Amino acid sequence: xxxxxxxxxxxxxxxxxxxxxxxxxxxxxxxxxxxxxxxxxxxxxxxxxxxxxxxxxxxxxxxxxxxxxxxxxxxxxxxxxxxxxxxxxxxxxxxxxxxxxxxxxxxxxxxxxxxxxxxxxxxxxxxxxxxxxxxxxxxxxxxxxxxxxxxxxxxxxxxxxxxxxxxxxxxxxxxxxxxxxxxxxxxxxxxxxxxxxxxxxxxxxxxxxxxxxxxxxxxxxxxxxxxxxxxxxxxxxxxxxxxxxxxxxxxxxxxxxxxxxxxxxxxxxxxxxxxxxxxxxxxxxxxxxxxxxxxxxxxxxxxxxxxxxxxxxxxxxxxxxxxxxxxxxxxxxxxxxxxxxxxxx
Amino acid sequence: xxxxxxxxxxxxxxxxxxxxxxxxxxxxxxxxxxxxxxxxxxxxxxxxxxxxxxxxxxxxxxxxxxxxxxxxxxxxxxxxxxxxxxxxxxxxxxxxxxxxxxxxxxxxxxxxxxxxxxxxxxxxxxxxxxxxxxxxxxxxxxxxxxxxxxxxxxxxxxxxxxxxxxxxxxxxxxxxxxxxxxxxxxxxxxxxxxxxxxxxxxxxxxxxxxxxxxxxxxxxxxxxxxxxxxxxxxxxxxxxxxxxxxxxxxxxxxxxxxxxxxxxxxxxxxxxxxxxxxxxxxxxxxxxxxxxxxxxxxxxxxxxxxxxxxxxxxxxxxxxxxxxxxxxxxxxxxxxxxxxxxxxx
Numbered sequence: 101x102x103x104x105x106x107x108x109x110x111x112x113x114x115x116x117x118x119x120x121x122x123x124x125x126x127x128x129x130x131x132x133x134x135x136x137x138x139x140x141x142x143x144x145x146x147x148x149x150x151x152x153x154x155x156x157x158x159x160x161x162x163x164x165x166x167x168x169x170x171x172x173x174x175x176x177x178x179x180x181x182x183x184x185x186x187x188x189x190x191x192x193x194x195x196x197x198x199x200x201x202x203x204x205x206x207x208x209x210x211x212x213x214x215x216x217x218x219x220x221x222x223x224x225x226x227x228x229x230x231x232x233x234x235x236x237x238x239x240x241x242x243x244x245x246x247x248x249x250x251x252x253x254x255x256x257x258x259x260x261x262x263x264x265x266x267x268x269x270x271x272x273x274x275x276x277x278x279x280x281x282x283x284x285x286x287x288x289x290x291x292x293x294x295x296x297x298x299x300x301x302x303x304x305x306x307x308x309x310x311x312x313x314x315x316x317x318x319x320x321x322x323x324x325x326x327x328x329x330x331x332x333x334x335x336x337x338x339x340x341x342x343x344x345x346x347x348x349x350x351x352x353x354x355x356x357x358x359x360x361x362x363x364x365x366x367x368x369x370x371x372x373x374x375x376x377x378x379x380x381x382x383x384x385x386x387x388x389x390x391x392x393x394x395x396x397x398x399x400x401x402x403x404x405x406x407x408x409x410x411x412x413x414x415x416x417x418x419x420x421x422x423x424x425x426x427x428x429x430x431x432x433x434x435x436x437x438x439x440x441x442x443x444x445x
Numbered sequence: 446x447x448x449x450x451x452x453x454x455x456x457x458x459x460x461x462x463x464x465x466x467x468x469x470x471x472x473x474x475x476x477x478x479x480x481x482x483x484x485x486x487x488x489x490x491x492x493x494x495x496x497x498x499x500x501x502x503x504x505x506x507x508x509x510x511x512x513x514x515x516x517x518x519x520x521x522x523x524x525x526x527x528x529x530x531x532x533x534x535x536x537x538x539x540x541x542x543x544x545x546x547x548x549x550x551x552x553x554x555x556x557x558x559x560x561x562x563x564x565x566x567x568x569x570x571x572x573x574x575x576x577x578x579x580x581x582x583x584x585x586x587x588x589x590x591x592x593x594x595x596x597x598x599x600x601x602x603x604x605x606x607x608x609x610x611x612x613x614x615x616x617x618x619x620x621x622x623x624x625x626x627x628x629x630x631x632x633x634x635x636x637x638x639x640x641x642x643x644x645x646x647x648x649x650x651x652x653x654x655x656x657x658x659x660x661x662x663x664x665x666x667x668x669x670x671x672x673x674x675x676x677x678x679x680x681x682x683x684x685x686x687x688x689x690x691x692x693x694x695x696x697x698x699x700x701x702x703x704x705x706x707x708x709x710x711x712x713x714x715x716x717x718x719x720x721x722x723x724x725x726x727x728x729x730x731x732x733x734x735x736x737x738x739x740x741x742x743x744x745x746x747x748x749x750x751x752x753x754x755x756x757x758x759x760x761x762x763x764x765x766x767x768x769x770x771x772x773x774x775x776x777x778x779x780x781x782x783x784x785x786x787x788x789x790x
Contacts, residue, residue, distance in 0.1 A: 249635060313678075345664060346663075356718070370709070
């Protein structure tokens, strides 16, 4: 590791809100001392930058002529849009001109570019995407949240190893408690995939606390929950949807009588503190684990604050040398990732 | 169908709170005109009944000498506890002495007793458990919520057919919108299981609205969401856990300053209305679909109100002749449930 701060390449063209949220978010991160390279339409980026106070910030701009849309298939984004902002950003990491990538664009395309341009860490079977969720205590990592479907036990096992590093290096948890998400806490419960993964996690050097259920995610009693990408993606989006729906239902009820309305106004401070606690933008984005560099996928609806937080998280990931730690974890368990028992059904 | 009200057999011994919640819940339902048979330790049941106003209620008591614990395996509950309250309750349905069963006990054992004592409807490959969830609009059905793991497309397809009947006959939805829970709304997204199921649902006579994501569950835009039991169970328990955690976080914030505290007190009415909206006891329990009679599994923490609601729901299920409608749905699609394309991976 060099002593200078990691440089983060930011895909300026992704996200539902476009440059008007991404550029200010990147500038905020740069103001806090993180070198940033904005990648995308140079003219548009410079127009946004002119509106902001970029004083002594270390901000580069790299032009890219294409944009991956939300409708593009990952394979098309890879092959037909070689000069897209997301692919160009990944190339900066590949070429040693940046240390990490943040994008709020098409997540499938971002994962694909990360995989094929930056490349996998040797020994990683499949990269996994980690969601960082608020809990009653401190944030936790849910992995995989959708980089893969139809995973095998050895994939889930590696997701656990990599998320353990994330919890340590980025969330600052000393000895992360790793749980396996299933449908019954007893050993032996769950589907075929889970039962084999259980054995692998149990034999590892991880602080494996056993099976956990859906209801244990938000209590804050584990730091990492491992599941396959289908389950994780449903869980992540369901949580988002439920929090939103509960919010609108509560708001509706608070407006229905005048006394409640006054009560709600008085309690506004508490509601704001509460929103901050559960605000997903606090946790920036979903790191793609298993690549030779950090790629962070932000929510399509990421605002400036979410982008800023994601850049900070990517920077912390690089600074704490998480890629090396993932390599160490894989090396330690290398005999376990091709076990006899790992054929599914 | 006869004209007299359906009689519901209630397992008096299940549930975390025991007879002191279950018996009052059953009496409430009986007071509303539903004939009830309480099954379990006769002495204990009669002691509870003595405390309550059972005036003109139609309440029977059937003695059962054994109790299935939460630790019992379904197979053991079936074989070694033949005189358990849950098995005895199912036998009443089998023998035509009751029309449905409600239990807040061991859900695996309840499903097993339903399957082997009451029996499956001819043509049903696997019974599915349906969760009924509150949404921003009206309640919806999530199926399967854990009766099975490692399901096949034809199972998921049948869950959809049966949940469609449930939405019609119990929730009163005229033309239920059926969605397939996956990780990307586009056709072709998701895992192998989902892609094959999609085709089957598309070809059926159901009002299939296509793929939905986790975030669409609580908006109320579908009436039925189909998924495999692993995903459904994680989703159900996660929702429960998240709602609870959000509640305690908000409560904590509302207590942190005096003005918010006063505000919260003024808004108490709205909070109460809100709690009722999202209270799971409003929806009673999870019906097991595909049996020759209705078996409703209540939450272990079901209180008297949840038991009462579950008995009402079971009664409505029988009164509206849902079993016949499931049979009709299966017959209509009988050529589809053993399709060539249904081998998984």
